[in-house]
Amino acid sequence: xxxxxxxxxxxxxxxxxxxxxxxxxxxxxxxxxxxxxxxxxxxxxxxxxxxxxxxxxxxxxxxxxxxxxxxxxxxxxxxxxxxxxxxxxxxxxxxxxxxxxxxxxxxxxxxxxxxxxxxxxxxxxxxxxxxxxxxxxxxxxxxxxxxxxxxxxxxxxxxxxxxxxxxxxxxxxxxxxxxxxxxxxxxxxxxxxxxxxxxxxxxxxxxxxxxxxxxxxxxxxxxxxxxxxxxxxxxxxxxxxxxxxxxxxxxxxxxxxxxxxxxxxxxxxxxxxxxxxxxxxxxxxxxxxxxxxxxxxxxxxxxxxxxxxxxxxxxxxxxxxxxxxxxxxxxxxxxxxxxxxxxxxxxxxxxxxxxxxxxxxxxxxxxxxxxxxxxxxxxxxxxxxx
Numbered sequence: 001x002x003x004x005x006x007x008x009x010x011x012x013x014x015x016x017x018x019x020x021x022x023x024x025x026x027x028x029x030x031x032x033x034x035x036x037x038x039x040x041x042x043x044x045x046x047x048x049x050x051x052x053x054x055x056x057x058x059x060x061x062x063x064x065x066x067x068x069x070x071x072x073x074x075x076x077x078x079x080x081x082x083x084x085x086x087x088x089x090x091x092x093x094x095x096x097x098x099x100x101x102x103x104x105x106x107x108x109x110x111x112x113x114x115x116x117x118x119x120x121x122x123x124x125x126x127x128x129x130x131x132x133x134x135x136x137x138x139x140x141x142x143x144x145x146x147x148x149x150x151x152x153x154x155x156x157x158x159x160x161x162x163x164x165x166x167x168x169x170x171x172x173x174x175x176x177x178x179x180x181x182x183x184x185x186x187x188x189x190x191x192x193x194x195x196x197x198x199x200x201x202x203x204x205x206x207x208x209x210x211x212x213x214x215x216x217x218x219x220x221x222x223x224x225x226x227x228x229x230x231x232x233x234x235x236x237x238x239x240x241x242x243x244x245x246x247x248x249x250x251x252x253x254x255x256x257x258x259x260x261x262x263x264x265x266x267x268x269x270x271x272x273x274x275x276x277x278x279x280x281x282x283x284x285x286x287x288x289x290x291x292x293x294x295x296x297x298x299x300x301x302x303x304x305x306x307x308x309x310x311x312x313x314x315x316x317x318x319x320x321x322x323x324x325x326x327x328x329x330x331x332x333x334x335x336x337x338x339x340x341x342x343x344x345x346x347x348x349x350x351x352x353x354x355x356x357x358x359x360x361x362x363x364x365x366x367x368x369x370x371x372x373x374x375x376x377x378x379x380x381x382x383x384x385x386x
Contacts, residue, residue: 008046011066016041016055018071023059023094033058060094060188076100081251082195082239095182095190100237102183103200103209106366110175110345111205113352121203122173126233130253138260141231145172149267152290158216161290165223166339174206174230175342176223180213184340184368189213197222198237199229206230207342215322217292224258231257241294263289263299274305278314293318337378341367350379 016037020030031037034055039045047055056063065072076092077100124144128137141147145168155161166176182188192214200207208226210219221241229236232250240255263285271288273281282300286293294315301311338346346367353363353375360375369375 006048009049009052009067010046011040011052012069013041013043015066015068015071019055019059019061019066022061022074022091025059030058060098076237077104078198078200078235078237080237081248082237093191093194095188096195096237098182098188099179099190099209100198102366103177103198103207106177106341106345107175107200107202107205107207109358109362109366110207110348111202113348113357114204116357119204122206124172125201125203125206125230128228128231128233130232130249134253134256134260135264135266137228137231138257138264141227141257141261145169145227147261149264149289153288155290158220158290162216162220162223165220169208169223169227170342170344173344174208174227175345176208176210177340177342177345178210178212178219179340180211184337192218193239195237195239196241197226199226199235201230201233201235203233212340215292215325217286217290217295220262220291221258221295224261225254228254228257228261259295259299259302262291263295265299265302268299269303272300272303272305282314282318293322337367337369338382343382346378347382347384350375350382350384354379354384 020027020037020041027038027041034040034047034051036045036047037055040047052066053063055061056066074092074097076097080092124141128140145165147165147168152161152164155164166178169176180190182190190211190213192211195211196214196218197208197210200209208223208230210222210226212219214222218241222238225238225240226236229238229250232254234250236250236254238251238254240251268285271285282293282296285296285300289296297306297311297315297318300306301308306314341349349358349363349366352358353360360372364370364375367375367378369378
């Protein structure tokens with residue numbers, strides 16, 4: 001009896017290695033799924049076409065890339081200001097790239113929809129300049145958003161304060177998307193150590209993405225920072241935190257505006273009790289302003305209450321404490337989905353689809369849903385579709 005020969009394909013070992021490393025996977029881990037992987041990477045054996053397709057899926061790589069002569073260069077398609085130790089980060093993960101690409105597709109759809117509906121450009125996009133005074137810029141953003149510091153003081157939790165902050169940006173016309181995973185794939189979790197957020201500036205469809213894997217308090221600072229980018233009219237990918245020392249002047253300006261927006265220095269100076277226990281005082285002020293304790297430490301330093309060395313020491317200790325706190329659950333699916341894709345975007349897309357201007361296939365893809373029931377329930381939760 002004849003046996004059918006197994007057709008194997010030649011893939012350059014360096015392409016397999018590139019795809020694995022790009023996905024952040026080590027050889028031992030991936031070899032559990034592909035036992036011959038080490039031999040493939042050494043060029044001693046060749047995989048079948050089906051194995052190549054499975055490998056591409058496991059590493060979130062386009063199959064076509066694996067048949068190139070050399071690994072492709074994949075720059076992030078927006079200005080990348082991320083650094084580690086003042087060194088520019090060179091290789092983005094497929095999770096980051098796919099998230100940026102998806103948000104660009106959503107933004108393009110919303111921009112086209114806004115043009116069709118005759119919406120006017122948003123005057124605040126690009127209205128700020130790097131030469132603007134920090135306090136004045138933060139005040140203008142706060143006023144445009146209706147960002148009320150006294151209202152935030154009375155808000156019971158950081159989650160409520162963040163939700164309100166997002167609602168204010170949404171009402172102004174900003175598409176705010178918050179997710180800790182790629183699209184709706186809960187197996188592809190985003191890493192806040194790789195990036196915290198990004199802004200895609202556009203006069204009709206400004207978009208801010210926030211890494212939802214970060215803490216709620218940290219997300220607050222990211223949203224403020226990315227909104228500063230929108231006011232500048234500049235797209236950017238960021239990984240800055242409250243005490244980051246970015247080298248690029250755009251990031252320096254956005255960081256300073258974000259801190260002033262959330263915790264105005266004049267008010268902080270009035271409320272800071274320098275003789276009180278530092279930890280207790282930091283906790284009190286964090287509750288008062290509904291920001292992270294890390295932001296408060298930075299602002300106390302800005303007010304002259306901590307030296308740079310004292311700031312680094314207390315910041316490191318507080319960061320260690322925060323990282324030990326377990327994260328909460330994902331919450332209600334439809335509320336979470338609305339936050340993932342931006343309620344403003346979701347409302348527009350669901351309405352357009354029900355009116356026949358957008359296909360259900362395109363809507364399902366951009367929303368990350370697979371069933372009509374989920375689509376209708378999302379529309380119902382957003383007050384669209386009756």
